[in-house]
Amino acid sequence: MATAEIVKEIPVEKARWMYETMVKIRYYEECMVQAYAEGKTPIFNIGAGTVPGEMHLAAGQEPAAVGMMAHLTENDTVTAPHRPHHHAIAKGVNLKRMTAEIFGRQSGLGKGKGGHMHLFDPKVKFACSGIIASGLPPAAGAALAAKMQGKNWVAVAFVGEGGANAGAFHETLNLAALWKLPLIVVVEDNHYGISVPKEASTAVPFNDIRGVAYGMPGFRVKDNDPLEMYRVSAKAVARARQGEGPSLIEIETYRYLGHFQGDPEVYRPKDEEAQLRKKDPIPRMRNWLLEQGLASEEEIAGMEARAHQEVDEAYAYARESAYPQPEEALADLFEPA
Amino acid sequence: MATTAKSRMLTGSKAMVEAIDQEMERDPRVFVMGEDVGKYGGIFGSTTGLFEKYGPTRILDTPISETAFIGAAIGAAMEGMRPIVELMFVDFFGVCMDQIYNQMAKIHYMSGGHVKVPLVLMTAVGGGYNDAAQHSQTLYATFAHLPGMKVVAPTFPDDLKGMMIAAIREDNPVILMFHKGLQGLGWMDQLDASIGEVPQEPYTVPLGRSRIVREGNDVTIVGIQMMTVHAMKAAEQLKEAGIDAEVIDLRSLVPLDRETILRSVAKTHRLLVVDEDYQSYGMSAEIAATVAEAGLYDLEAPIRRLAIPDVPIPYSDPLENFVLPNAEKIAEAAKALVNM
Structure with missing residues (x-):
């Protein structure tokens, strides 16, 4: 990965990768809507069905993940919040084992102990956590470790705009700036912290301006634009790799679905989702690829088919996988001596 | 512990510092961070002299941001470092318990044993010197109740050294509580128990044995x-x-x-x-x-x-x-x- 130059133009393979990955994420989440509903109709019971528990889906938020992850390698660390599928997929987390984990199976990333908010794939240095903003401090620690080990690796922490009001967010920005850590914090502004809109929770209109308080640059990406996210992320990642310290990015993104599946969504206008979907970044990116001559219709169809196939295979793997033995609940508390 | 080893009389805090020093010499992945652990040497003398020897890249004074720096220790441990992080008084746990309990203690389990978190969280406990409700607790059970972390509280200088070394070499998170009154600090009651014979060479005392x-x-x-x-x-x-x-x-x-x-x-x-x-x-x-x-x-x-x-x-x-x-x-x- 280039460390010096701020990339002005998106290489064709990166653009294609971003599109294909966004399609993969969207299709993954759509499949999860279906899988999650199995066994929960006609009466919704959160603990019932093929995939029990809470389910926070990221359909609409793909640009934040792909625009950043296009610049990262397996050596770079990513921590994600409770809505982590788009980050995990873009980071290259093993999709079969991730899906098996969400299905509570023994072959899952955490052998069925973690579930959808607690996915860990150390091979690609991905972790997530269900506690708001709690992934920021460990990401700063990963950045510190990279610095101590003399590597040019970076760490990226994703957080929602609601999480930007948590103490962990502010403590971490200060620490990362103080120690010039190679950390990038990406605030995904999907406008709602569960039900509370940003203007009712946040004293400033945009979180990128909070970078000033910690002496770090803040970047803003409007309109859920994957290409702009790519450009801004290039700058932040280059800064981090060159030892210039942390950056803060806020991207205005769209949450098509509820906070969780089963959310009555009484707090937002009925047609909001439909309005947001009119600006959907996936067809926008598709048209852009065609207009720029970066991919033909035939090539795009091939990318879409490949993305769908990978997702279908992951779900099939999860469904075919066995549940853990009940007494395995007692294993893995401690690393054996 | 070899009985033939060369021993000296050391205070609790000097025994602990010697343990950290010897492990830092042995293993470049070991580092310390916390409030006032640098030039001050730790409010309770847990890092005295280490800043002078290892400098600011391995003995890191932190801002008063326990959530950020304990969380950072967790992240560094997940990346293969061996951090020792100090929570100055155990009573301060309230501002950072999410990192300690929801992150540090659960990650190994939630990852199905695929992610190790080898860190030592050392913290001062105990009362008896009129420091009142927010600086005198031990909170032994508060930590011991929660699965996923080892919780040790050595009493005597030889155990402080041996258990600190064992904690640093342990692949799991360890809360190591040291008692303020047993560190042999010049500004506390002088107790005979706070000074004891401590072998000079590194040794471990197994965690989990009374x-x-x-x-x-x-x-x-x-x-x-x-x-x-x-x-x-x-x-x-x-x-x-x-x-x-x-x-x-x-x-x-x-x-x-x-x-x-x-x-x-x-x-x-x-x-x-x-x-x-x-x-x-x-x-x-x-x-x-x-x-x-x-x-x-x-x-x-x-x-x-x-x-x-x-x-x-x-x-x-x-x-x-x-x-x-x-x-x-x-x-x-x-x-x-x-x-x-």
């Missing part, structure tokens, strides 16, 4: 840290009254060495548990339950407990002395138990 510090036949007294010290003093008073007490220094809360307690009770048939922590739902109850479950028929008298009577720790001398167990209270309770 130590019988006085053998006896009439009553078992279980304590940890300052309560062990008080129990030993009480045992001398009991000896004059013709009572032969066995004193167990737990050293570790997680794992808990239940076998040694059960073996001792099978011999003495009486149990007194002394705890410098709140009484209800605590360590004393855990040990009482252990004996009730697995050693009930060895008992010739009901189990007795001495602990802080479920109030915050008060400031004023007579009030603090009233709530903290001491040698006299222990001796009195043991006598009552034996004469029952």
